[in-house]
Amino acid sequence: MxxxxxxxxxxxxxxxxxxxxxxxxxxxxxxxxxxxxxxxxxxxxxxxxxPKQKIQFSPRDLNPLSTMAPPFSPKAKSVIYLHMAGSPSQLEMFDYKPILEKLDGQPCPDSLLRGKKFAFIKGKPKLLGPQAKFEQVGESGNWVSDNMPHFKKVVDDVAFLKAVNTDQFNHGPAQLLMHTGSPRIGRPSIGSWATYGLGSENQNLPGFVVLTSGGKAPSAGKSVWGSGFLPSVYQGVQCRSKGDPVLYIDDPKGISRNIKKSTIDAINKINKEEYTKYADPEILARINQYEMAYRMQIAVPNVMNIENEPENIKEMYGVEPGKESFANNCLLARKLVEDGVRFVQLFDWGWDSHGTGHQTALDLGFRNKCKDVDRPITALILDLKQRGLLDETLIVWGGEFGRTPMQENRGNQKMSFKGRDHHGDAFTMWMAGGGVKGGVSHGETDEIGFNGVEGRVSVHDVHATILHTLGFNHEEFTFDFQGRPFRLTDVHGHVIHEILA
Amino acid sequence: MNIIMQLLGRLHPLIVHLPIGFIVLALILSWYDRKEKTFTNGIAISFLWGGITSVLACISGYLLYQTEGFSFDTIKIHLWSGIITAIFCFLAYARKKDAPRFIVFNRIRSGFYLLILFVLISITGHLGGSITHGEEYLVEPLPNSVKSLLGIEVFEKQEIILTEETWEEALLYDAIIHPILNNKCLSCHSSKKAKGELILQSPEAILRGGENGDVLVSNHPDKSALYTKLVLPLGDDDRMPPDGKTQLTKAEVRLISEWIERGNSFEKSNKELGINVELVKSFFPRKINNNYPDVYVEKVIAQFIDSIEAMNVYVEKINKESHFLSVTCINQPTFEDANFALFLPIAENISMLDLGTTRVTDAIFSELKKLPNLTVLKLDNTTITGENIKELTSLQHLKFINLASTQFKEANLSTFLEFQRLEKVFLHNTDIKAGNMKAFAAKEIKVDFGNYALPTIESDSIIF
Structure with a gap:
């Protein structure tokens, strides 16, 4: 037998x-x-x-990641979302406020503080001038600080959103809102919506890959790449740039690839018998998942290996093979998108510049963080461009909120390092690539960067815009759950046409 | 007392259904009663109660009119027809009871009362419905063609069409302002609805203003409600159009403001008013930049796609409605020139083709020219030298060619100048270096030679 x-x-x-x-x-x-x-x-x-009807299956029943055409012609095929977890200070990177410089050390006007809640600021905080030098660069003449010297090269490919606002001022809920459209757990992330709606071209790789750097995962936990109420096959697959890219991807000792193959074949044979009995499409999906996992064992280590990239590319990104770094992740993001991955999500931890120590001081540790991302981000844009991929890849950059124009005064005391508190009323994000106009700056903040005064956009507006570039009308892209259709933008969101080509 | 009156008034929509019920019951019983005469008493009682409840309905209706601020003109016919209904109910009751005092009415056939009452409740009910739901409630769902047959005015969206040649001569009001108001405001501010007593249908009506006075102050948009309400935050109670209705675009708001600032003329052209071309640019016909040509192709037969996908080559529609297809060999690195025959049955429909990282050679070009609607072509990471690329000059729609990481020869570069609609060529990681590209610039062809680098700068080595 x-x-x-x-x-x-x-x-x-x-x-x-x-x-x-x-x-x-x-x-x-x-x-x-x-x-x-x-x-x-x-x-x-x-x-x-x-009496016996033949059951018809859609390709989706058999392979949940099979591709589907979007309702409208898409401008972008894939998305690379660069999230600076902890939230970088827009006032030291892109939002230049010369008047804030003059008002450095002055108490913040009461009218601005009335009715506001801050995470740490108490009593009467003082304004803090920009801790960086700014310069207008490129043909567009957009402002970039000296914290991002390389980035100045690609500023004409980027569309800034200078007055994004969020109603959350703590990291976890704000990150959830930024990635799932709701500050509470349970909704699918943008990447899950995208892979659910479009599928993924490469049948050997997951459609939604997550890469983290900076030593910690984002505060909101894995829900920021969760699939919520969508089928769990659409959740993000976290890959590591150090060690095995996916845990337990290697076969255990003593198990050869052939044994693995015959094991999977046997399981699938049983599953097929099961299927002839019950005709449940979930069983076919399961068979497919086993086969994909088997193929992934070869394909993932291959695509996740940056050692084989040419020297000049490695230098451009500033990669450090074998380590966990944002630069490595940027290069990986390009490789993944090149291989047809739909959504690549990068998290870089360590941007929470409260000024409680050297690491979180705006004139010290924060500048090191900027250095860690400046070169890789610039390289990513240039590399996608030269490969003809920038036209079909949307890059989104941002934190979960911004930071206050006031210096943080934790415990109502003067702090020895310069830092800023969480601030959701106005902060900067940018987009580049697929379907986005380069060299644009949309929205404006007031003289000290406290509030948006023109072109204010919400997190939902950003989501609507991302879905728009992928070929979806955010109001019609729904999933039925708990008796009603759900959207990424729920009942909000307007597409930001001003930054679209 | 006022509260009780108002409350009773608001019960009117409930009470009105009682007389309707009684009268209809009387009508039905009368039908069964034609020969047998067994229900006569019941019919009489129905009429009596129809009359009593009609009186109650009239009283509550009158209270509603008094407390809710309806104008007498809107309700007068409804009121009178209601009162007449009540009277006829009692008359019909008297007829059924053969009351001797009403001998005059007994000479009239009872069928006459039934007919009159039926007509009365129909008219009264319809008028009441029109007051609460609006005149168009019943006909609104009808298609436009039926509506115009019935003589009902139909809302028609007016497209704003300007071209680079005609925009200067066009009248600002006629060509732009009126269509904007028509499309975005008239659903509430027309002579039919006139919310806030404001009508924006004609120059005279606009100048007349609404219940809060003028909406236009010439040369001062910031004092004109017609403009200031447009720029209130979305969600503000006074914002126009209110949240949820189709909003004006930024360009439209700007133009309304400019129009007022320049004296809200109804007769002057854009040129006379000195309108900047930037303001009207958004109304020019859009140049569509799609990854597929603007031609019609037939839908392909699904079997062809199945046989291609069986080869592990993905075929997907450009979008859900389109018949154009995007084809990718991303899962099939062993794809060769000989496999191309697979694509021939769907040749007309392919607008995007990704042959990157496959085994295709220069021989592929004589095949590729069989795809008349090809717009985006990817041949990156192949051994192509561009030897026969001349074959592709016959393709009318080809816009993008990706030849990154190939062995493309510099000698073949000038062939691109002969292409008909080429926009971008990617030549990253080939042996070619950027030379004199003037000829390409003149034809608006962008050639990206790639090989970008980020040289080390001083600050790279600083650690703060």
Missing amino acids: DNFEKLIQEKIALEVEAKTRRHFIKQCATGIGGLALSSIFMGCDPFSST
Whole structure:
């Protein structure tokens, strides 16, 4: 008797054992009732010519990641979302406020503070001038600080959103809002919506890959790349740039690839038998998942290996193979998008510049953080451009909120390092690539950068715009759950046409 | 007391259904009663109660009119027809009872009362419905063609169409302002609805203003409600159009403001008013830049796609409605020139083709020219030298060619100048270096030679 038959025997034996008296009593009410119902409905169907109808499956039933055409012609095929977890200070990077410089050290006007809540600021905080030098660069003449010297080269490919606002001022909820459209857990992330709506071209790789750097995962946890109420196959797959890219991707010791193959074949054979019995498409999806996982064992380590990239590319990004770094992740993001991955999500932790120490001081640790991302981000844009991929890849950059124009005064005391508190009323994000106009700056903040005064956009507006570039109308892209259709933007959101080509 | 009156008034929509019920019951019973005469008493009682409840309906209706601020003109016919209904109910009751005092009415056939009452409740009910739901409530769902047959005015969206040649001569009001108001404001501010007593249908009506006075102050948009309400934050109670209705675009708001600032003329052209071309640019016909040509192709037969996908080559529609297809060999690195025959049955429909990282050679070009609607072509990471690329000059729609990481020869570069609609060529990581590209610039062809680098700068080595 060969192994396969042995397995079948074992399965039958287990099934028989499982059928106890208790099982019969539990099942018979619904079981017999269901049988009766099915025969009643069978008689009701005026169109059934034969008693046994052939079940038709869509490609989606068999492979949940199979590609689907979007409702409208998309401008972008894939998305690379660069999230600076902790939220960088827009006032030291892109939002130049010369008047804030003059008002450095002055108390913040009461009118601005009335009714506001801050995470740490207490009492009467003082304004803090920009801790960087700014320069107008490129043909567009947009402002960039000396914290981002390389980035100045690509400023004409980028569309700034200078007055984004969020109603959350703590990291976890703000990150959830930024990635799922709701500050509470349970909604699918943007990447899940994108892979659910479009599928993924490469059948050997996951459609939604997440890469983290900076030593910590984002505060909101894995829900920021979760699939919420969408089928779990659409959740982000976290890959590591250090060690095995996916945990347990290697076969265990003593198991060869051939044994693995025959194991999967045997499991799939049983599953196919199961399928002929119950005709449940979930079983076919499961068969597909086993096969994809098997192919991924080869494809993922391959695409996640940056050692084989040419020297000049490695230098451009400033990669450090073998380590966990944002630069490595940027290069990986390009490789993944090149191989047809739909959504690549990068998180870089360590931007929470409160000024409680050297690491979080705006004139010290923060500048090191800027250095860590300046070169890789610039390289990513240039590299996508030269490969003809920038036209079909949307890059989104931002934090979960911005930072206050006031210096943080934790415990209502003067702090020895310069830092800023969380601030959601106005902050900067930018987009580049697929479908986005380069060299644009949309929105403006007031003289000290406290509030948006023109072109204010919400997190939902950003989501609507991302979906728009992928070919979706955010108001019509829905998933039915708990008795109503859900959207990424729920009941909000307007597409920001001003930055679209 | 006022509260009770108002409350009773608001019960009117409930009470009105009682007389309707009684009268209809009387009508039905009368039908059964034609020969047998067994229900006569019941019919009489129905009429009596129809009359009593009609009186109650009239009283509550009158209270509603008094407390809710309806104008007498809107309700007068409804009111009178209601009162007449009540009277006829009692008359019909008297007829059924053969009351001797009403001998005059007994000479009239009882069928006459039934007919009159039926007509009365129909008219009264319809008028009441029109007051609460609006005149167009019933006909609104009808298609426009039926509506115009019935003589009902139909809302028609007016497209604003300007071209680079005609925009200067066009009258600002006629060509732009009126269509904007028509499309975005008239659903509430027309002579039919006139919310806030404001009508924006004609120059005279606009100048007349609404219940809060003028909406226009010539030369001062910031004092004109017609402009200031447009720029209130979305969600503000006074914002126009209110949240949820189609909003004006930025350009439209700007133009309304400019129009007022320049004296809200109804007769002057854009040129006379000195309108800047930037303001009207958004109304020019859009140049569509799609990854597929602007031609019609037939839908392909699904079997052809199945046989291609069986080869592990993905075929997907450009969008859900389009018949154009995007084809990618991303999962099939062993794709060769010989496999191209697979694509021939869908040749007309392919607008995007990704043959990157496959085994295709220069021989592929004589095949590729069989795809008349090809717009985007990717041949990156192949051994192509561009030997036969001349073949592709016959393709009318080809816009993008990606030849990054190939062995493309510099000698073949000038062939691109002969292409008909080429926009971008990617030649990153080939042996070619950027030379004199003037000829390309003149034809608006962008050639990207790639090989970008980020040289080290001083600040790279600083650690703060």
